[in-house]
Amino acid sequence: MKRRSFIKKMALATGGVLAAPYILPSGRLFATTNPPLAEHVVLVLFAGGVRQQESVQQRYLSDSQKLNIEGNIMYNMLEGDAPTLKVAYGTTLPGGQKGGQPISKVLPTSLQKQGTLFKELRFSKGSTGHYNGLATAVSGNYSVTQGLKQRPLHPTIFEYARRFGGLKATDTWFVGNGISGSIPLLNHSNYEGFGERYGANFIAPIVTFGAEKYIKGFKIYHPDDELDPIHKMQTFLNQSFRLQGSHLETLGNTEEERESIKDFIRKTFDRLDKQQIAFPPVTDNGDNITIGFATEVLKYFKPKLTVINLNDVDVCHGNFTTYLGALHRADHGVGHLWDVIQTQIPEMSGKTAMLIIPECGRNLDHNPITDENDWFAYDHSDQNSRRIFSMMVGPGIPSNLTIGSEGNPVGDSSDIIPTIAELLGFKNDVLSQGLIDPVAKSFFDQI
């Protein structure tokens, strides 16, 4: 018996020693709970508040301005002919009408045809504010008490991906269009058991690369002669401080990852000088500049999960014409992003799923503000602002499929999180935490 017991214990101990190196931070031995459908996921927060009427419903000016002109101004994403009258959303040719030149199509086949469109879904709870919408989109929980200047109240998709997918910090990126509106807080929550150590790297490239005066040409220390001793001194100083029980939570970038981020920033400045950044053909607003820099993040890091936030359509509060132009440009940027992934990043081509969703909609009725065309502007607070759409494209996603309609809404804003989790292979882990909205379910379960 003793011998048998000894052998049993030895076998268990050996198994433990062999398995220990493979145990993930989540405490599980295996990374996935369902087979992943894609190696990379890019979520575009098509944000700023998008009315269904001018986007998927393709009503151009007919709903908003009582002008009987319809048409599709998002033809990289959606199927449908562009408006031919009162074109004001394009670029301005010298001597031409302002905004009268529509931007050429980037994608030969629309994303609607390439993937699945959820034509009518709901932002079902809480206020239809930007930050609330964005926090819901990245956490899958409406957190109705969510405030500005406060991190998402529930774990974000980055934290799920890193904890259950075993991803390193530079595998997850949140690319913001700026630093206002609490955007930099969306890369992680402070939820117990999740938090900063599972957060994503954040960059607001317009701000970072707009600060040439302060950071361009920053010193690169020699890796062996300078950086190594510097790291040793930092380690000593930090360990000495940690000994006192100080709370030093970080994103968990390793020294190598930190150096790679610095290298990325330095090289991007160089590529900017050499005009090598893959900006969209039309880059006359912040969203498309952000998209251009986001493609640099994708090229350099090949992240497993990237979230890109756009926001320029928010100009709709005061200028409907510029809103139409921003919507047209956001579509242009998304088309360009998909094109770059497929044609310029071999490691991601054919292995990447892209999801697109506005964070909230906009009102049915206009406010009193008019623009240069005497068109009325729109805010976002009524039931119409709960109406949004979403689409996904990539491996394992049915093509040319439309789900839901105006009279038959299917899906919810909170569905994005289980959908991404399913794409990357950790859906059951996310669901078992019970921290997303009770109605949330993967888009794949609604097809």
Add this chain to the structure above:
Amino acid sequence: MNMLTFKVLPMKTFNIFFIIVLFVLVGCKDDKYIYEVNKVDILPNNADKNKEKTNEQYLNIVYANLYQKALSPDKLVDLSNVIQSIGDKQVAHEIIISKMMNDPDIKLPPLSEMKADPEKFIINTYKRFFVREPTQAEKAFFLNFIKSHPNITPEHIYFAFATSAEYDYY
């Protein structure tokens, strides 16, 4: 008369006696001194640094430490935005500090000064960045480090201090 004398004298005597007894009992009482030491938890000298500096606090202090002058408000806003635009604050700090290290206006002690009296240099560096004296262990580490790394310069040491965790707290 005798009766009167008899009555007055004992009363006087009694009063005097009473006062003497009172002095003996109260005035000449020995004081008992009990010497005690207040209970103090022994903590390291950086243990009370538990508040993270804001971006603005960090920038103002590091600029003053490196340039020996105040940071202008417009630079403060711009640099604070840079930190916010990069999710990993450590990376942002390292980029900003290494850019400053390229600036000829920065005030670093000369290498000769560090080599001439490394102990004094270490003490001054701890005081400048951490507002405290180094412990014996810390002093010993840096003395040994400077000795064993002949190529190390005040810039490298300042960079390590300015980007350390303790420097981010107060």
